[in-house]
Amino acid sequence: MxxxxxxxxxxxxxxxxxxxxxxxxxxxxxxxxxxxxxxxxxxxxxxxxxxxxxxxxxxxARAGLLTTVAEGSGKGPYLDLSVQGLVEMRTIIQQLEDETGIDCWLECHPLYRIATNEQERDMMFALYQERRQLGGQEDWLEPEQVRREQPLFSPRITGAMRSPQEYHVTPGxxxxxxxxxxxxxxxxxxxxxxxxxxxxxxxxxxxxxxxxxxxxxxxxxxxxxxxxxxxxxxxxxxxxVTPLRGQMLVVSLSGFNLPCLINTARGYLVPKKDGRIVVGATQEHAGYAKEITVAGISHLLKVLSAVPALVQARIHDTFVGLRPMSSxxxxxxxxxxxxxxxxxxxxxxxxxxxxxxxxxxxxxxxxxxxxxxxxxxxxxxxxxxxxxxxxxx
Ligand SMILES: Cc1cc2nc3c(=O)[nH]c(=O)nc-3n(C[C@H](O)[C@H](O)[C@H](O)COP(=O)(O)OP(=O)(O)OC[C@H]3O[C@@H](n4cnc5c(N)ncnc54)[C@H](O)[C@@H]3O)c2cc1C
The missing domain is CATH 3.50.50.60 (FAD/NAD(P)-binding domain)
Known part of the structure; x- marks a missing residue:
């Protein structure tokens, strides 16, 4: 006692x-x-x-993006928190790997935020200008530049913002x-x-x-x-605080390696070390119902269409989780x-x-x-x- x-x-x-x-x-x-x-x-x-x-x-959740850009951290204290958050996570992951010998698959890839119509292009370009003003390292690419750099991408792309490197980890x-x-x-x-x-x-x-x-x-x-x-x-x-449901898919295609992270208006594609690609994620107000739905999968397939070759991919896994969302x-x-x-x-x-x-x-x-x-x-x-x-x- x-x-x-x-x-x-x-x-x-x-x-x-x-x-x-x-x-x-x-x-x-x-x-x-x-x-x-x-x-x-x-x-x-x-x-x-x-x-x-x-x-x-x-x-x-499988993606583990550690990027301050991909899902829009906004400006001000939240952006500052996410920038500091990345520094902390890189330090902590290194410390954890040293203490346990477990490789957390901390990886770094270029990120392409792509637009597929004129409205998305305008929004993306405005975001690009905002990021540059804040000292970001992003570049703006016109459709032909995107196609030259990444011929795997859909020909429907109307422009892209490229970050030279963004981190991700494997949450499991x-x-x-x-x-x-x-x-x-x-x-x-x-x-x-x-x-x-x-x-x-x-x-x-x-x-x-x-x-x-x-x-x-x-x-x-x-x-x-x-x-x-x-x-x-x-x-x-x-x-x-309310649940914000997120569904995702994990896919792979034999002989295919995605060389970058992709973010579209609907979601993202994240390549992992084992060749699998995480496709995420829906954002739904559906209470505490942790369900994979037809609408969710159909949404994710549209994200996947950013890389047309992936329609042949094999689905390995699905995931659904409830994010805690404050008011x-x-x-x-x-x-x-x-x-x-x-x-x-x-x-x-x-x-x-x-x-x-x-x-x-x-x-x-x-x-x-x-x-x-x-x-x-x-x-x-x-x-x-x-x-x-x-x-x-
Ligand atoms: C599809 C999807 C993709 C995501 N992608 C990313 C990403 O790329 N990058 C990123 O940074 N974030 C991402 N997130 C968000 C991130 O996963 C969440 O913000 C984070 O996991 C929240 O962690 P948490 O520990 O607060 O909650 P949780 O992981 O939900 O953990 C809460 C825990 O509390 C336990 N619990 C509940 N009630 C009780 C109780 N009464 N007693 C004891 N235990 C209880 C639960 O069992 C649970 O284990 C994603 C989320 C989803 C759903």
């Missing part, structure tokens, strides 16, 4: 040692797993609970590495353990319940993705107002793989009493709770 570290603030209590840690992380997707690893790396004892298998939800391997490294640093990972309630003393959260089992900690961090609002309702917080589309990172010891790291929508490292760094710094950085204030939770209250008046 040890005494809780918050004894000065609350009634003196004793909790069973084997059920007590500095931090409990709820959810072992990429956001929770990287956070648990970084906290343990900083010397904190961590227990991570997942109601299913680690990485079994959105974080199992990244998760394997981060979970192994986390365990090596003492993180207790409990799968098939659904958190069902919070343990509270006054306005302090002192742990969680998973059915009849109780676990105690100074800090509880919700990193349970699209399901975060469901738990927060239990403590009277209405977190505006303003940006992540929610930090303490929850009104409750001591309760925090959230969610709402990463289309960029959770890219942003898991910077999110983990910010939360770790904050919990350790260090400076989480200037950017952090833009991503705290209060902003969406206030917005909601205002719209309800």
């Amino acid at each position: 040890i005494r809780s570290s918050n004894e000065k603030k609350t009634k003196r209590r004793w909790y069973p040692l084997e059920r007590t840690s500095d931090v409990i992380v709820v959810g072992a997707g990429i956001v929770g797993a990287v956070l648990a690893y970084l906290l343990a790396h900083s010397g904190r004892s961590v227990r991570m609970l997942d109601r299913g298998l680690p990485g079994g939800e959105a974080s199992g 391997l990244l998760l394997k590495a981060v979970l192994q490294a986390a365990r090596q640093r003492g993180v207790i990972v409990q799968e098939n353990t659904a958190v069902t309630a919070f343990l509270t003393e006054g306005h302090r959260v002192i742990g969680v319940a998973a059915g009849m089992e109780h676990y105690y900690a100074d800090h509880v961090i919700l990193a349970n993705g699209a399901w975060s609002p469901n738990l927060l309702k239990l403590v009277g917080i209405d977190l505006p 303003d589309g940006m992540p929610l990172i930090g303490p929850l107002p009104g409750w001591e010891g309760l925090h959230v790291a969610t709402g990463h929508a289309q960029h959770g793989i890219l942003l898991s490292g910077i999110t983990g760094r910010m939360m770790t710094a904050y919990l350790n009493g260090e400076d989480p950085g200037e950017l952090w204030r833009h991503f705290q939770v209060q902003r969406v709770l206030t917005c909601k209250a205002e719209t309800e008046v």
Whole structure:
């Protein structure tokens, strides 16, 4: 038995040692797993609970793009976060590979953002000009230049923006590495353990319940993705996060290697080291229905038509996941107002793989009493709770 570290603030209590840690992380997707690893790396004892298998939800998505361009990170703090996110992820992946010997398939390819009609061309060209003004390295290619460089592309292309190099990783391997490294640093990972309630003393959260089992900690961090609002309702917080469904395909064609990343108005193609190509992804508001649909596949086949040869490709796999989408589309990172010891790291929508490292760094710094950085204030939770209250008046 040890005494809780918050004894000065609350009634003196004793909790069973084997059920007590500095931090409990709820959810072992990429956001929770990287956070648990970084906290343990900083010397904190961590227990991570997942109601299913680690990485079994959105974080199992196959593409793993680490690009700040492909799905439009916008301008301002979100773009800055994604730029810092890439730096963090490259560092963390290197560290994980060194610690575990697992190759996460971090790769780098040129990216072509292609337009296939005049309207898309105008939008793409405007984006190109914006990126150049922000100091980006992109080039603009007219249709004949695209055809010369990439004869595999559809002849219907009306223009393209080319980034010289963009990174991507294979999320399944990244998760394997981060979970192994986390365990090596003492993180207790409990799968098939659904958190069902919070343990509270006054306005302090002192742990969680998973059915009849109780676990105690100074800090509880919700990193349970699209399901975060469901738990927060239990403590009277209405977190505006909803599931954004994404479907994808994995294909390959014998003797064919895609030499670049492609982004169209509908989605993207990502070549992987084993020759397979990930085709993603739909963005659908369909509640919690995790289903592969005819409409979804038909959407992905249109993405695939950017490279006509791929109509002959073999389909290896399909994937569907629910991205956690906040009401303003940006992540929610930090303490929850009104409750001591309760925090959230969610709402990463289309960029959770890219942003898991910077999110983990910010939360770790904050919990350790260090400076989480200037950017952090833009991503705290209060902003969406206030917005909601205002719209309800
Ligand atoms: C098709 C698709 C393609 C994508 N492509 C990219 C990409 O290229 N690049 C990129 O950066 N991002 C991409 N994303 C987004 C990225 O996958 C997500 O933002 C990220 O996975 C979110 O991670 P998470 O850990 O917050 O959530 P999740 O991975 O959903 O993890 C949440 C975990 O919480 C657990 N959980 C839920 N409730 C409870 C409970 N009560 N108790 C315990 N555990 C619980 C779940 O079992 C789950 O394991 C893509 C997403 C999809 C769907």
